[in-house]
Amino acid sequence: MKEFALIFRLKDVADFKPSPEQMQExxxxxxxxxxxxxxxxxxxxxxxxxxxxxxVKPNNVVTDGPYTEIKEFISGYIVVKAETIDEAVEMAKGNPIFDQVGGNIEVREVLKRD
Amino acid sequence: MTAVLCRHFGLKHIEIAEDIASDTFLKASENWAVNGIPENPTAWLYAVAKNKTKDYFKHIAVFETQIKEAIKPTGPEPEQNFEFSEQNISDSQLAMIFAVCNPTNSTESQICLALQILCGFSVEEIANAFLTKTETIKKRLFRSSANIRNDNFHTQTLQETEIKSRLDTVLKTLYLLFNEGYFSKTNNRQIRKNFCSEAVRLTLILTDNYSTNTSQTNALLALMCFQSSRLEARINDKGEAVLFDEQDKTLWDKTLIEKGNYHLVNACNGTEVSKYHLEAGIAHWHTTPTDQNKWQHILQLYNQLILIEYSPIIALNRTFAFAKVYGHDKAIPEAEKLNLTNSNYFHELLGYLYADTDFDKAIYHYEQAMGLTKSKIERQTLTKEIERLKEQNSR
Incomplete structure (x- = not known):
């Protein structure tokens, strides 16, 4: 069984705070x-x-927020267990985020650092 | 009684303590049959036990001085004088609970030991409840009491640090002891009820004691109270399980529900949310049959519970709650994803979800469940349900 990180991205900070119903979903x-x-x-x-x-950027440049160059921002992550990346992708497809506010989910296999 | 004696003797001599306790009860049954039950039976029993202990020590003293002089006993010399005072009884029982719930023993062994030493069940009764041979239980008890003796756990003085490090194990054992009664494989109603009430009694000892009266202990006790309140209603006179929706709610014990509420409030005075909190919360909602959003709340609690700890039963129950909130059609794919094809409960759930929409699939899953279950009661319930569906379908 492999592990895959599902990384959630949203388009707009306004979408970040979900309603109770969205939270429940x-x-x-x-x-x-x-x-x-x-x-x-x-x-x-x-x-x-x-x-x-x-x-934090080179030469001690620090900017506010994650959103200077890309509009989307990462809002969170989980790690799932799956046999193949396709199975992990199927899990991601079920996420209610797509119907609720849009955004996207990046699926990445985890290579353990040990 | 064994607990107090053990505290006095040390755990190394647990058999002696047990012998004295059972001798005392034997004497009581002989004496009371002839002279009638004394005014204060408890005091009577403790007085006899005390005398028997003194006799034992006199006996031992002769043995020690005349025969075994060269060999020094290990540990501190037990004092000759001890009291069966209320404080001593309560402290001893608490210490004994902690000694029995020894993590070096398997959880099954811990439960067996608790049943024998803390609750006084016979080997036969325990074997009956676990549907195993008495020999198996005897062996299990023998091995695990040897482990306890070798552990050097002192019941005289229970240290704060020992309490802290072992409380989790203690709570888990009491939780499983209760479940053994509540979901027991045996049809013997009395044994099941006794197991449950003993688990409640032992947990009450924990809530009565300052250092073990934690938020988790209260949550566990609340859970036990809520579940116990339905004990009468969930099995009918023939020993068959009664489904929740069909239970006679007037049989629910209101006093126990109120006690459960009291301890659940006590459990929530911190920020801690353990699995006992969540399960008590779920059991609480089950005692409120009329609330509209009941299943919504139950589903949310199951969602949190499954994130703390995966178990097939929690997964199945969560899916049942999901079906109650979002309907059977939406729940079917959720249920099928669980893929617990070796579990009779998995097939029962799918049979139930398909019952109104897909006759063939419902029958298929109910029959799978029939083949997998070991419980006679469950097979009866399933047979009834299959007959009902077939009759409905032929119309």
Whole structure:
């Protein structure tokens, strides 16, 4: 069984705060993966708001937020267990985020550093 | 009683303590049959046990001085005087719970030991409950009490650090002990009820003690109270399981529900959310049959529970709650993804979800479940359900 990180990206910071209903749908999706015993790590949310997000660049240049060059920003991640990347992709397709606010999910195989 | 005696003797002499305890009860049954039950039976029993202990020590003293002089006993000399005071009984029982729930033993062994030493069940009763041979249970008990003796766990003084490091194991064992009664394989209703009430009694000892009265302990006790409140309603006179929707709600024990609520409130005075909190929350919602959003709440709690700990049963129950909120059609793909084809509960769930829409699939899954289950009661329930569906379909 391999592990894959699902990295969530949103288009607009305004989409970041989900409504209770949206939150419930996202929880259902996450718990659905856990119910198949395929959740390796429930991951975390990465706050995109001022004071919680900065980017460090060469020559000690520090900018606010993650969103200077790209419009999209990473909002969080989870790690799932799957036999193949296609299986992980199928899991990602079920995420309610696409119907709710758009955005995208990047699927990346995890190579463990040990 | 064994607990107090053990505290006095040390765990190395657990058999002696047990012998004295059972001798005492034997004497009681002889004496009470002739003279009637004394005014204060508890005090009577403890007085006899105390005398028997003194006799034992006199006996040992002769043995020690005359025969075994050269060999020094290990550990501190037990004092001759001890009291069966309420404080001593409660402290001893607490210490004994912690000694029995020894992580070096398997959880099955811990439960067996707890049943024997803390609750006083006979080997036959335990074997009956686990549907195993008495020999197996005897061996298991023998091995695990040897482990306890060698562990050097002192019940005289239970240290704060020992309590902290072992409380999780203790709670887990009590939780499993309760479940053994609640979901027992045996049809013997009395044994099941006794297991449950013993688990509650032992957990109450923990909530009565300052250092073990934690938020998790309260959550566990709340869970036990809520579940116990339905004990009468969930099995009918023939020993068959009664489905939740068909239970006679007047049989639910209101006092236990209130106790559960009390301990659930106690459990929520911190920020901690353990699996006992979540399960108690779910059990709480089950005691409120009328609330409109009940299943919505239950599903949310199951969502959190499955993120803390995966188990096939939690996964199946979560999917059932999902079906209650979003309907059977949406739940079917969720259920099929679980892919627990070796579990009778998995097929029962799918049979239930397909029952109204796809007769053939419903029958297929119910029959799969029939082939997998080991429980007689369940087979009866399934047979009934299959007959009902076939009759419905032929109309």
């Amino acid at each position: 996202r929880m259902n999706w996450l718990a659905g993966i856990a119910s198949q015993n395929k959740l390796a790590d429930k991951g975390n949310t990465l706050l995109p708001i001022p004071g919680s997000a900065k980017t």
